[in-house]
Amino acid sequence: MNKKDKNINKRQQNKANNRSLIIDAGIKVFLEKGISNTTVRDIIRKTSLASGTFYNYFKSKEEVLIAALDDVAILIGQELRDQRVKANNLEEFVFFQVKPFFEFAQDHSDIFMILNSNLNDVQSFNIETPMMSLELEYLKEDVNKAIEKGILPRMDVDYFCAIMRYVTEGLALTFITKKNSKSNIDEAIKFCTSFIVSGVKANQNV
Amino acid sequence: MNKKDKNINKRQQNKANNRSLIIDAGIKVFLEKGISNTTVRDIIRKTSLASGTFYNYFKSKEEVLIAALDDVAILIGQELRDQRVKANNLEEFVFFQVKPFFEFAQDHSDIFMILNSNLNDVQSFNIETPMMSLELEYLKEDVNKAIEKGILPRMDVDYFCAIMRYVTEGLALTFITKKNSKSNIDEAIKFCTSFIVSGVKANQNV
Amino acid sequence: MNKKDKNINKRQQNKANNRSLIIDAGIKVFLEKGISNTTVRDIIRKTSLASGTFYNYFKSKEEVLIAALDDVAILIGQELRDQRVKANNLEEFVFFQVKPFFEFAQDHSDIFMILNSNLNDVQSFNIETPMMSLELEYLKEDVNKAIEKGILPRMDVDYFCAIMRYVTEGLALTFITKKNSKSNIDEAIKFCTSFIVSGVKANQNV
Amino acid sequence: MNKKDKNINKRQQNKANNRSLIIDAGIKVFLEKGISNTTVRDIIRKTSLASGTFYNYFKSKEEVLIAALDDVAILIGQELRDQRVKANNLEEFVFFQVKPFFEFAQDHSDIFMILNSNLNDVQSFNIETPMMSLELEYLKEDVNKAIEKGILPRMDVDYFCAIMRYVTEGLALTFITKKNSKSNIDEAIKFCTSFIVSGVKANQNV
DNA sequence: GATGAATGAGCTTTCATTCAT
DNA sequence: CATGAATGAAAGCTCATTCAT
Numbered sequence: 014m015n016k017k018d019k020n021i022n023k024r025q026q027n028k029a030n031n032r033s034l035i036i037d038a039g040i041k042v043f044l045e046k047g048i049s050n051t052t053v054r055d056i057i058r059k060t061s062l063a064s065g066t067f068y069n070y071f072k073s074k075e076e077v078l079i080a081a082l083d084d085v086a087i088l089i090g091q092e093l094r095d096q097r098v099k100a101n102n103l104e105e106f107v108f109f110q111v112k113p114f115f116e117f118a119q120d121h122s123d124i125f126m127i128l129n130s131n132l133n134d135v136q137s138f139n140i141e142t143p144m145m146s147l148e149l150e151y152l153k154e155d156v157n158k159a160i161e162k163g164i165l166p167r168m169d170v171d172y173f174c175a176i177m178r179y180v181t182e183g184l185a186l187t188f189i190t191k192k193n194s195k196s197n198i199d200e201a202i203k204f205c206t207s208f209i210v211s212g213v214k215a216n217q218n219v
Numbered sequence: 220m221n222k223k224d225k226n227i228n229k230r231q232q233n234k235a236n237n238r239s240l241i242i243d244a245g246i247k248v249f250l251e252k253g254i255s256n257t258t259v260r261d262i263i264r265k266t267s268l269a270s271g272t273f274y275n276y277f278k279s280k281e282e283v284l285i286a287a288l289d290d291v292a293i294l295i296g297q298e299l300r301d302q303r304v305k306a307n308n309l310e311e312f313v314f315f316q317v318k319p320f321f322e323f324a325q326d327h328s329d330i331f332m333i334l335n336s337n338l339n340d341v342q343s344f345n346i347e348t349p350m351m352s353l354e355l356e357y358l359k360e361d362v363n364k365a366i367e368k369g370i371l372p373r374m375d376v377d378y379f380c381a382i383m384r385y386v387t388e389g390l391a392l393t394f395i396t397k398k399n400s401k402s403n404i405d406e407a408i409k410f411c412t413s414f415i416v417s418g419v420k421a422n423q424n425v
Numbered sequence: 426m427n428k429k430d431k432n433i434n435k436r437q438q439n440k441a442n443n444r445s446l447i448i449d450a451g452i453k454v455f456l457e458k459g460i461s462n463t464t465v466r467d468i469i470r471k472t473s474l475a476s477g478t479f480y481n482y483f484k485s486k487e488e489v490l491i492a493a494l495d496d497v498a499i500l501i502g503q504e505l506r507d508q509r510v511k512a513n514n515l516e517e518f519v520f521f522q523v524k525p526f527f528e529f530a531q532d533h534s535d536i537f538m539i540l541n542s543n544l545n546d547v548q549s550f551n552i553e554t555p556m557m558s559l560e561l562e563y564l565k566e567d568v569n570k571a572i573e574k575g576i577l578p579r580m581d582v583d584y585f586c587a588i589m590r591y592v593t594e595g596l597a598l599t600f601i602t603k604k605n606s607k608s609n610i611d612e613a614i615k616f617c618t619s620f621i622v623s624g625v626k627a628n629q630n631v
Numbered sequence: 632m633n634k635k636d637k638n639i640n641k642r643q644q645n646k647a648n649n650r651s652l653i654i655d656a657g658i659k660v661f662l663e664k665g666i667s668n669t670t671v672r673d674i675i676r677k678t679s680l681a682s683g684t685f686y687n688y689f690k691s692k693e694e695v696l697i698a699a700l701d702d703v704a705i706l707i708g709q710e711l712r713d714q715r716v717k718a719n720n721l722e723e724f725v726f727f728q729v730k731p732f733f734e735f736a737q738d739h740s741d742i743f744m745i746l747n748s749n750l751n752d753v754q755s756f757n758i759e760t761p762m763m764s765l766e767l768e769y770l771k772e773d774v775n776k777a778i779e780k781g782i783l784p785r786m787d788v789d790y791f792c793a794i795m796r797y798v799t800e801g802l803a804l805t806f807i808t809k810k811n812s813k814s815n816i817d818e819a820i821k822f823c824t825s826f827i828v829s830g831v832k833a834n835q836n837v
Numbered sequence: 838g839a840t841g842a843a844t845g846a847g848c849t850t851t852c853a854t855t856c857a858t
Numbered sequence: 859c860a861t862g863a864a865t866g867a868a869a870g871c872t873c874a875t876t877c878a879t
Contacts, residue, residue: 064842065840134256176414184381191377207421211417216414216417234863274850459667475861477861480853480854485853583805594797595794599793608787624830670870671871
């Protein structure tokens with residue numbers, strides 16, 4: 014490797030590094046102050062970089078958020094969709110949603126907390142997030158298909174999707190904020206799944 | 220009624236009217252942009268009033284929000300607490316929470332939507348809201364008492380409260396955003412109650 | 426006196442009364458906050474009157490100040506001028522200025538303090554005040570005349586006038602702010618006069 | 632000097648230059664309108680800079696004033712205190728105060744004029760200024776000590792300090808505003824000193 | 838590509854003043 | 859003439875964004 018190549022390499026490393034610095038700083042500030050109360054200045058102040066440098070990497074704080082979600086949330090959004098089409102029955106359908114969601118919440122709790130506390134802001138720019146993926150349109154479509162196939166029982170799709178979303182999100186949040194974590198993730202997943210399933214079964218005629 | 224009284228009356232009417240104009244404008248903007256993205260100017264621009272006039276009525280946008288909640292949210296928060304202590308069993312406990320909450324969501328859907336989308340901001344100034352009341356500390360306390368009395372089954376209180384909160388809020392939101400409202404409120408309440416109750420019963424050993 | 430006359434009388438009394446209320450309030454606020462930091466609102470808040478009423482009597486806070494000075498300061502300004510032309514020698518010239526000035530400072534200490542602390546502002550609108558009257562142009566003229574007549578010794582007029590002004594004002598201020606007022610006004614006047622006279626005599630050749 | 636160094640240098644020069652522009656503009660406006668009537672916008676309007684730029688340098692107009700005083704007023708305040716403790720008799724005590732004060736007034740007449748016209752405002756933020764140093768507390772203390780040591784005659788300390796302050800300030804102001812400056816500074820200092828000294832000597836029994 | 842000062846739009850807030858009542 | 863709400867100009871200040879260096 015000659016000198017020029019080394020320099021180029023160094024530069025690219027530095028570039029990647031600065032990008033990461035900004036994203037990490039962004040996550041911290043988003044958590045502390047919420048998305049809409051965060052300013053570009055807040056983010057850049059948490060780094061050692063100059064304010065102008067920010068704009069070499071991002072156009073706005075929203076782009077920082079999107080970048081923070083990118084690696085993580087996109088993948089998990091896709092996984093949720095991939096998983097649920099493999100389900101053969103109600104139990105599997107629910108479990109295949111709940112399990113990856115809880116794992117995501119545990120492994121990327123910062124991101125999860127930001128999304129959970131700032132749904133309003135997140136919705137205003139159209140990013141695919143797990144929250145969104147669990148939501149209305151995509152899920153509804155798949156649920157309808159599954160009903161047609163006889164995999165899910167006939168029921169009010171809107172309410173079922175709402176249940177899926179809010180129970181899973183709510184319990185996941187409760188799970189990761191529980192300090193006395195004697196409860197482990199498998200139990201939490203099991204409880205969440207079981208709760209939804211039994212609730213649905215007991216109310217099929219609605 | 221003499222002339223002076225008429226004058227006073229006209230003025231007071233105008234004052235009350237302007238106050239309402241501002242509150243209504245505030246509700247609209249809060250709904251559109253979220254609380255923290257709303258500026259005083261946004262609100263006043265939605266009225267025909269001058270900027271300075273805003274400060275004759277409110278010190279800040281937060282005061283507008285509080286005024287919008289007043290009468291409504293405060294009372295319903297209290298009612299939720301009053302009702303649940305009257306419950307004699309799980310069904311009643313859940314039903315007594317769900318019913319007034321859905322009714323509030325239906326009757327004051329604007330306020331409900333604002334609260335639902337801006338929980339973060341609402342929490343930062345200490346207002347009693349139904350959301351808050353359904354939440355953590357107060358509810359937990361009452362649930363614990365009810366368990367002691369044998370009214371509620373032994374169960375993980377954190378998860379139960381999470382279920383209560385997220386299922387009720389989520390279904391209420393789904394209920395009021397359903398445009399094709401063939402479903403009526405009583406059915407919605409019944410479904411929500413039944414869902415929670417049967418879920419809890421099927422998972423009592425957790 | 427018939428009813429109509431009574432009403433008119435009452436109204437005029439009320440009018441005079443409101444005027445006084447505003448002036449008194451103005452003096453208080455000017456003392457507390459200084460002229461330029463005082464707002465019309467500050468003044469009107471100190472009364473029981475409505476803000477609009479202010480403008481039935483005065484166009485601005487400056488007019489309130491002028492009114493506060495009117496009765497008092499104008500007269501004393503005139504007296505200073507009247508007195509000094511009667512002087513037959515240096516001692517009398519100084520004494521005839523110092524005496525009424527100290528008496529004014531004592532009898533109208535509020536006004537005196539306001540003038541003293543806000544010379545800058547007072548100068549910007551052209552009011553005749555004792556401070557101003559002791560000053561430059563008028564005094565200089567009379568001093569020059571007195572020198573021509575042989576009543577005052579030949580000396581630098583600018584410096585003499587400065588001495589007259591600053592010593593008299595400074596000692597008057599010291600006199601009225603001295604809490605342990607064992608010193609009485611006659612002694613203070615005597616000291617001030619004597620100080621100026623002996624200083625001038627010792628430096629006639631300048 | 633390489634390119635980077637040049638850049639940095641150019642920027643720092645520009646920064647220093649802008650800072651000076653603002654300070655100079657501030658001094659002008661303070662002189663024209665007085666401190667409390669001056670707004671940040673007044674100052675910035677006197678420059679070619681944008682409003683936001685002001686806040687890159689100063690937090691408030693007061694900081695501009697402090698910056699304008701820096702180096703100059705602080706030092707001279709200290710000098711006044713240092714000098715007077717070296718005095719061996721009344722003449723020296725007075726002379727050691729008057730001389731540096733006149734020199735300061737001559738060399739920094741803008742600053743002197745601002746201080747002189749805005750004592751009220753200057754006092755409200757606690758900056759050491761020569762005016763302050765010539766004033767009440769510090770001076771009084773030193774005068775009392777000097778009397779104990781037999782360096783100054785027994786006399787009313789309040790009146791003596793008032794004389795010191797008002798005569799020196801008043802004559803210094805007169806000196807620098809005299810356009811026909813045939814009078815030189817040494818004569819002015821001599822006159823001022825002599826006036827105070829002879830006045831004090833002639834009135835020792837007060 | 839990094840820097841950070843300059844910019845100016847836009848926000849919150851106050852206030853003198855007007856004017857319908 | 860008294861009232862006090864409405865007005866809008868103008869102040870202080872922040873911030874996203876640009877751009878010379």
